[in-house]
Amino acid sequence: MKLTVPARLAAASLAAVALAGCSYVNPITTHKNYSASDGTQLVVGDVSALNLIVLTAAEGSPATLIGTLVNDTDEDIAVEVSIDGETSTSLTVEADSTLKLGPQDGDAEVSGSATAAPGSIVVVGFTANLSEVDSVDVPVLDGTLPEYADTLAAIG
Template sequence: MKSIVSAGTAAVAALVLAGCSYVNPITTQQNYSASDGVQLIADDFEAFNLIVVSTGEGEPGALIGRVYNDTDEEMEFEISFDAETSTTVPVPARSSVELTPLDGVEVPGTSPVMPGLLTEVGFATGANAFYTVQAPVMDGTLSEYQPIVEALD
């Protein structure tokens, strides 16, 4: 009798616990930024870990991150974070380009806000498409951004 009650309790517990995953979304399947930066996912390209690095408002800055072209043809992006200057970045088909003043493509500008705040980063493509994302502005407080701040001088 004891084993029948235990088996019944186990069956009920299994049904109840199985129902939890049915009504709750699986969070590991949701897209999110797993770093300091933000991401932009469009129909034909993706931009990952976007961060503006600068020492202060009105000071020189640079956008860092990575842009991936998900098409069969080269794409050109006009990228800006200060609404005054833009940089043309060509990205080959099915490839990515690293945005950094160190060993990649530099996207310079002037930080419109102080570190710790968000600024709008714009991506324009040749197909009259324009995308924006709010990216954080970071300074050299964290050691991983110190080389980038030093490269801005």
Template sequence: MNSLARLRTSSRAATSVAAVALALALAGCSATNELTTQGDYPASDGVQVTVGDLDLQNLLVLAAADGAPGTVLGGVTNGSDADGEVAIGLTEADATTVEVAAGTTTLLGPDQAVEVAIDAVPAAPGALVTLTVTAGTGESQTVQVPVLDGSQEQYADLVPES
């Protein structure tokens, strides 16, 4: 074999080794990192929580300022075959009960099926406030939700007036 043929053979071998190494490196990234689209995550400004058979999505509070009236935005989905209910508020004592028919979603907000009003939001926009969420089954959770104001266009008309 002449030197030109040896050079071509060794060049092809080096290229093949480099291609295999690159393929393994790229495959290793996907093997160690979970795909974001395969997991549940809040895709918007709010947070999500599950109590009993009810999934609450995109929960957030709208208020103009600390101590101002507020309203809860979000959705409650009942994936079960039975009607359900959930109480949402700063405490269980001041919670608003939301009834959700089996297999449906009920939207929360000023222009929606149910409005969960808060007399005085105990945090300024940009902070977090704790909501208590209690299912009709008695299961209860507290969840930290963001307080937003009307500075974002989609919320401007939904913030309660002081």
């Protein structure tokens, strides 16, 4: 059976529409930003706060915020960070760089006393360049997961 040119064009068009329908019905999710780890994330102005976790042994014990702040701009950005409205910490994220948060050497430490027990959620507030303000719910974890045991031991 030999198909005519119009029949071939019609078949090719139908195949193209059928194959393209998958992305129409199911949105492409790889273009959406998401937290791929235990923490949460937030974008405040030109600063991205990634993989945010509050780490503590127990409610009322010393706690620290771990995560990463990213500045993709050409200028330094001043950032204020507070955990559950407690004392805020002033940081500077240099132009086109990242700033690791945590208690390890070389990290910027945002610490205080845990206002919630591990397994709970606390609100972490961010202010960038004194004008962009936002907050995010951040999970409170302890050293139960082996990947956080060493970091928890460094809190002091």
